Amino acid sequence: MNPKRKRRLLLVGLLLLGVSAAVALTLTALKENVSLFITPADIAAGRIPQGNQFRVGGIVVANSVKRDSDSLHIQFDVTDGAGTVRVDYTGILPDLFREGQGIVAQGSIENGIFKANEVLAKHDEKYMPPEVAEALKRANTPAPHPTGAQ
Amino acid sequence: MWKTLKRWFHQLGSPRTFYRFSGALIPWLFVAMVITLAWGLYQSLLVAPTDYQQGESYRILYVHVPSAWMGLFIYVLMAVSGLIALVWRMKVAEMVAIACAPIGAAYTFVTLVTGSLWGKPMWGTWWEWDARLTSELFLLFLYLGVMGLYAAIEDRRKAARAAALLALVGVVNLPIIHYSVVWWNTLHQGATVKLFSGESHMHPSMLKALLIMTAATKFHFGVALLQSVRARILQQESKASWVQELVDD
Numbered sequence: 001m002n003p004k005r006k007r008r009l010l011l012v013g014l015l016l017l018g019v020s021a022a023v024a025l026t027l028t029a030l031k032e033n034v035s036l037f038i039t040p041a042d043i044a045a046g047r048i049p050q051g052n053q054f055r056v057g058g059i060v061v062a063n064s065v066k067r068d069s070d071s072l073h074i075q076f077d078v079t080d081g082a083g084t085v086r087v088d089y090t091g092i093l094p095d096l097f098r099e100g101q102g103i104v105a106q107g108s109i110e111n112g113i114f115k116a117n118e119v120l121a122k123h124d125e126k127y128m129p130p131e132v133a134e135a136l137k138r139a140n141t142p143a144p145h146p147t148g149a150q
Numbered sequence: 151m152w153k154t155l156k157r158w159f160h161q162l163g164s165p166r167t168f169y170r171f172s173g174a175l176i177p178w179l180f181v182a183m184v185i186t187l188a189w190g191l192y193q194s195l196l197v198a199p200t201d202y203q204q205g206e207s208y209r210i211l212y213v214h215v216p217s218a219w220m221g222l223f224i225y226v227l228m229a230v231s232g233l234i235a236l237v238w239r240m241k242v243a244e245m246v247a248i249a250c251a252p253i254g255a256a257y258t259f260v261t262l263v264t265g266s267l268w269g270k271p272m273w274g275t276w277w278e279w280d281a282r283l284t285s286e287l288f289l290l291f292l293y294l295g296v297m298g299l300y301a302a303i304e305d306r307r308k309a310a311r312a313a314a315l316l317a318l319v320g321v322v323n324l325p326i327i328h329y330s331v332v333w334w335n336t337l338h339q340g341a342t343v344k345l346f347s348g349e350s351h352m353h354p355s356m357l358k359a360l361l362i363m364t365a366a367t368k369f370h371f372g373v374a375l376l377q378s379v380r381a382r383i384l385q386q387e388s389k390a391s392w393v394q395e396l397v398d399d
Contacts, residue, residue, distance in 0.1 A: 129355065130202040
């Protein structure tokens, strides 16, 4: 390779290295802000973001969903295995909302209850026909359960 | 072996050889595209089974995922040809890099739109500023930036080198897109098909259609890219004698 090309290649390499370092530092500094939600364990440990509104993500605890019969008001528990928080919400839920499903709720803590003004559903990266999901369930292998908190 | 490859590479660097070679290749790529696209759509819409969780809605994945892969794949190709253009000053590499941008932008746009359409019924929102969605949007802006910068400079060759530099800097965004769902809490789920281990969380009966659609998008990109580069060669080499002869015929 002639020296001119070598120099150009070196310059481009240095430029890329510099930009990567700058971006890595920025993203590390912004780590908390880049994450979309915190986990119930974070709330239990008191690591709540500043400001009133934040998002919490986790899995809807089985048998914890209580619906009002005459309104859209609903209460349920969300867990990440390490902590649990009760969510209170009035509004339309996404189709995927169900017990055992991963969800992300936005709102604020009031008297220990998370008052949500938006509830989104997460789904996992697994795709399979219903028969296979049934068979897996019957075989009692670790069922394909949605990962809400990662 | 290495010598043959090197010679072949240098020959392709000549606009004239590239023009002839690509002209012979395009019909084959086009036929492959039509076959895989028809087969892939049939497989994904009619043969692949319903999903246990998302029902029929998941089928949008057969457009969304191959498009997203193409957005990243084309960017890598654009950056590599950009590097060759910057260091070795090869004309054809400049043209390839520039021709990649609009095609990559189109695929990224399709990814964002289909993702949004999919997000509303499943997640409950059209858009959320999570790391995956935001970095993918940034990819679209990078493509548009490369196109804009190229268009803003008068001299075609200087413009290509400036755009190539921007494309190279933007490479930093690629690992961010790929690992966004691992590094941060996101609404978007993790990877279904792992790029590096080849591991898949998709049932084989569903995966088949995805792989065929992936092949179809690759062939489409091949056709679109070569056509675009050929047009650029004719424009920029319009004074060359071989182009003159071609036009006179």
